[in-house]
Amino acid sequence: MDADFVTERAVSPVTGLVRWVVVDADSFDLQPEAVAFLASLRARGCSPNTERAYAGRVALYLSYCRMRRLDWRTPGFLDLAGLQRWLVETPVPPGAGRVRPSPVRYRSRGTANAVMTVVGEFLRFGAAHGWVPASTTALLSQPKLLRFTPPGFDSEESGQQHQV
Template sequence: MVVDEQFRLHPESTAYLDAVRGMGRSVNTERNYAYGLALYLTWCDERAFSWSDPGFENLLRLRNWLVSTPLPVRGRRVQPVIRYRKDG
């Protein structure tokens, strides 16, 4: 998994995704896991704390951010419907 503009790999997340692939999971499953990992790593980086030890309070902030932030627009609708993640 690439984590920055220099195209460096994030070793732990890359190893995890390799393991998912090795278990015979579908390409879509791997893609969804990669999206979630990238979202989490970016969120941690933007807030300047370690992805490997975020702490309980930061995990609560992440959860609240996930629920309150609209999902990316899908499709080519003229006026897209704003979608959110489910709470819980």
């Protein structure tokens, strides 16, 4: 898969600060929602390495959506399940400047889960800003009922509040 979106290191000409951004690979236009998400990571005090890793995972998600002709704002449950399967089954492209004689590498399930975690955070961030419908973020989690509550947990009247 040729990447439709890529991460780039942006250096401020004024301050010299390094920021990571997601850009369209053809036009080098910034992907505004992804850039806002990455800026929110900086505002929360996340490390530059977290920002770099998240930028790559968001770019991978946006590229997958464009490749499959999906609207990144409204993926269905099967679309997200397909992304996770694709992450594990598709070979990782060789790094820049490398040729393919080395053995083909695949992502582990753990790596696919890490990508899916970032996708979930990105979609939740988009929902908080009105870019993603609430129905999309509802796909990302479901209520769970506690069978046993931790000490000090207030389960309200007759134990009605065992949902987390």
